[in-house]
Amino acid sequence: MPRTYPNRLGIKGWIYGGHYGVERYLYALHRLTGLAILLYLILHIFVVGQRAWGPNAWKGIMAVVDRPVFHFLEYLLFIAVFYHMLNGLRLFFVEYGFLIGRPHQPIYPYRFSIHKQRAWAILALILALLFAVLGYLDFFVFTHGG
């Protein structure tokens, strides 16, 4: 029977990055955005499912969600999706050993994989910011009929 080991950090460990650096906080944000997207997905399935019950049901649910507060929350979700996607891509490649360079002998001056993969983390953040700007334009500037 597999043995479980006690988690010394508990729930605080989800947020506190300790000495692990900025990537730990990116990971915490990755988890937060993931949970937000999952919650939205479940609600989304029920909202979009109304299309199965005819135009009146669809228009009824659209009347509920067609409000500025929901549009703003939808925009935040849009940013969350692209951040989660881009950071997830970075995590995927790092997990399988890409983007971290070849192993080196620990001879001074030491070279760490963090120096290679941090550039990709910054690139992911820049791309996420770019999508945030594009999303802002589509959500609030180039609106349908506007």
Next chain:
Amino acid sequence: MREAKLWTLYMISGMFLVFLLGAHMAVMHLDDLLRLGGGDPLAWGEVLQRAQSVGYLITYLLLLTVGLYHGLYGLRSILLEIPMSLRTQGVLTRIIVIGGLLVWAYGVLTAWVAFTRGA
């Protein structure tokens, strides 16, 4: 070994979602910038057109399945970090699986009903 397979499937589902969800986001939220044409994607006519398209039906079912698996496995991974007994871990896993299957079934049902509407 089972957890390793589930984890690998989790990583693969994430890669699928990059393309599936990226396309979905482009169609629904970047249509003006990308000049995809058509009217408001949330207008009933547009919604019905997509709902009755075989391509969109397959895409939506894939997105539903892959998205739910990826999200719920991630949720399970986070929750299993809370110290708990093996029995509780099993109960938690079953709750997530059953809840996920129910939501998935509802999604498939509504997608199919919308597809066959007017047929």
